[in-house]
Amino acid sequence: xxxxxxxFSATVRxxxxxxxxDLRGEINAFAEASLHAAYDRALDSDPATIILNFSDVxxxxxxxIALIVGLLAQARKTHxxxxxxxxxxxxxEIFHIxxxxxxxxxxxxxxxxxxxxxxxx
Amino acid sequence: MIxxxxxxxxxxxxxxxxxxxxxxxxxxxxxxxxxxxxIAPNDPLVSYFRTTPGVVDIRELDLKSAALSQLREAGVVLxxxxxxxxxxxxxxxxxxRLSEQEYSADDRKLLNxxxxxxxxxxxxxxxxxxxQAEALERGRIEQELKIAAIIQQTLxxxxxxxxxxxxxxxxxxxxxxxxxDFYEFLYLxxxxxxxxxxxxxxxxxxxxxxxxxxxxxLRAAAERLTSPGAVLERVNDLLEPDIPARMFVTCxxxxxxxxxxxxxxxxAGHDLPYRAGQTGxxxxxxxxxxxxxxxxxxxxxxxIQLNPGDTVLLYSDGLAEAHxxxxxxxxxxxxxxLLDHEARGxxxxxxxxxxxxxxxxxxxxxxxxxxxxxxxxxxxPEEDVQFMNNGQVTTERQTVATFELPSQPGNERQAMExxxxxxxxMNLGNGRLEKLKTAVAEATMNAMEHGNKYDKNRPVRIEVxxxxxxxxxxxxxxxxxxxxxVSETPDLAAKxxxxxxxxxxxxxxxxxxxxxxxxxxxEQYHTIELVLxxxxxx
Numbered sequence: 001x002x003x004x005x006x007x008f009s010a011t012v013r014x015x016x017x018x019x020x021x022d023l024r025g026e027i028n029a030f031a032e033a034s035l036h037a038a039y040d041r042a043l044d045s046d047p048a049t050i051i052l053n054f055s056d057v058x059x060x061x062x063x064x065i066a067l068i069v070g071l072l073a074q075a076r077k078t079h080x081x082x083x084x085x086x087x088x089x090x091x092x093e094i095f096h097i098x099x100x101x102x103x104x105x106x107x108x109x110x111x112x113x114x115x116x117x118x119x120x121x
Numbered sequence: 122m123i124x125x126x127x128x129x130x131x132x133x134x135x136x137x138x139x140x141x142x143x144x145x146x147x148x149x150x151x152x153x154x155x156x157x158x159x160i161a162p163n164d165p166l167v168s169y170f171r172t173t174p175g176v177v178d179i180r181e182l183d184l185k186s187a188a189l190s191q192l193r194e195a196g197v198v199l200x201x202x203x204x205x206x207x208x209x210x211x212x213x214x215x216x217x218r219l220s221e222q223e224y225s226a227d228d229r230k231l232l233n234x235x236x237x238x239x240x241x242x243x244x245x246x247x248x249x250x251x252x253q254a255e256a257l258e259r260g261r262i263e264q265e266l267k268i269a270a271i272i273q274q275t276l277x278x279x280x281x282x283x284x285x286x287x288x289x290x291x292x293x294x295x296x297x298x299x300x301x302d303f304y305e306f307l308y309l310x311x312x313x314x315x316x317x318x319x320x321x322x323x324x325x326x327x328x329x330x331x332x333x334x335x336x337x338x339l340r341a342a343a344e345r346l347t348s349p350g351a352v353l354e355r356v357n358d359l360l361e362p363d364i365p366a367r368m369f370v371t372c373x374x375x376x377x378x379x380x381x382x383x384x385x386x387x388x389a390g391h392d393l394p395y396r397a398g399q400t401g402x403x404x405x406x407x408x409x410x411x412x413x414x415x416x417x418x419x420x421x422x423x424x425i426q427l428n429p430g431d432t433v434l435l436y437s438d439g440l441a442e443a444h445x446x447x448x449x450x451x452x453x454x455x456x457x458x459l460l461d462h463e464a465r466g467x468x469x470x471x472x473x474x475x476x477x478x479x480x481x482x483x484x485x486x487x488x489x490x491x492x493x494x495x496x497x498x499x500x501x502p503e504e505d506v507q508f509m510n511n512g513q514v515t516t517e518r519q520t521v522a523t524f525e526l527p528s529q530p531g532n533e534r535q536a537m538e539x540x541x542x543x544x545x546x547m548n549l550g551n552g553r554l555e556k557l558k559t560a561v562a563e564a565t566m567n568a569m570e571h572g573n574k575y576d577k578n579r580p581v582r583i584e585v586x587x588x589x590x591x592x593x594x595x596x597x598x599x600x601x602x603x604x605x606x607v608s609e610t611p612d613l614a615a616k617x618x619x620x621x622x623x624x625x626x627x628x629x630x631x632x633x634x635x636x637x638x639x640x641x642x643x644e645q646y647h648t649i650e651l652v653l654x655x656x657x658x659x
Contacts, residue, residue: 090555
């Protein structure tokens, strides 16, 4: 049996001065460089809120959690809000257990995340 | 035109034998020369004979014909073709007259008359011989069918397993041309029982022989190996080099632990068994290629928990692929739907067969072997349930599988997927398989990183155990010795404020994902045991 590494990638969309980072693949140690690069690109439009879209993420390990904690710390220093959408039930639970959900609102899908970002602008 | 040659050869052979036993007649054999003549159907000589009846003096012929040259070389002068219904069925070939005179008109007339009389007689002789050969062939096939049926029936189990709390029933009906179906029960030393069903492609004696070989290999492998996947892997590797081309064997190997009701199985391309329970019928999936196709195959292993009242049906394609007179196929969905009927055990077999008979109608010639085996779990055997002091019911865990992974970054994914495969059929409850996967991945990562320092020569060993109450995964690395300083509980606020490293979530996640976590260590090894209770025990 072989399990192929599902490579991580992150792309940025910036509709109406907002920033959405679409995450794909597995968030583990291998994801660090691409994740930070995407976060830096998202800052181009100086957004107040950055949405992390997890719809295409199948696996996040503890190192991945640490990376997200790092992003969250960075965002808070510069007074930006980080919110999430598309997390599976399992990872929503992990965000609760780790208390990440206390600092990053969890929206089920992108539309509600965008609405949430707008209302708190 | 082979018939011609054979016919004449046979005639001549008869003559030669006579000549040997009666030496005084050697004078005759000297003037009869045997001519091995293969005349191509498109040889111009054939069409010449067809259009020009009667005796032919081949010295005068001007044809580009290989057969003609051969005849001339053999010293033939006259050819009298034997024709029947426009077909050349033989030839009388004559050399020069012994009197050294030319053949007269009378000679030719005599030969023509002879040919006219002989041709139908020769034709009749040929037909008789052909019929005899066909009858012989038919007899041989009948004989083969009998042999195949004997091999098959000799090797099928003579009795059914008698297991406390369970009922096993089986049915086997060979097609006229026996297919390669087989089933088998093996009794392992640890009390578990293997249920095997298989089907060899092809029919008759070749299929029966391959079936017999496969059965022997399965028995030998099951004696040494305890996991269904490993047994199939071994049999595949032994069978593959020897199996005739275009033949292979589908085979399902299921291992029942009667004490716990756990059924562990692997499948080499056989029809998926069904488990009929109180909440409906499900297919028991496990991936694997048929035996004998390719070397080096691995077989997915699954384990399910049987509940009292459950029936597992193993069957061969003779049932699902039977056809009605209008060509409609019985089909797998129909088999599955029929399992909603309340009949179980032998009654279920009878019910399926009567439905099959209704479907195919009267006068159906069975297309393939039909094999059905049912395993019904009637009740939990009482004596194996131990009551602990606190009143909690528990049963002993059994090892389902043990495997090793080299300590390389990313390999935790394999650990996670493999464990998920192994316990995928267990009743863990909604979302809890995901929790176990996360816990296994994190514990494996810790083992590879902290225990084995990512030294790929130091593997992480993973053992999966199940009981009727819970699932346990034991992950062992070589980080034995005194315990390291216990890391602090991660505090997100402190991490965000930069007072703690953003990392350090692994152990915390594991503890929150499982119902029980136990750590043991000795001088060399360190083991973390993750336990998740089954839904029924939560």
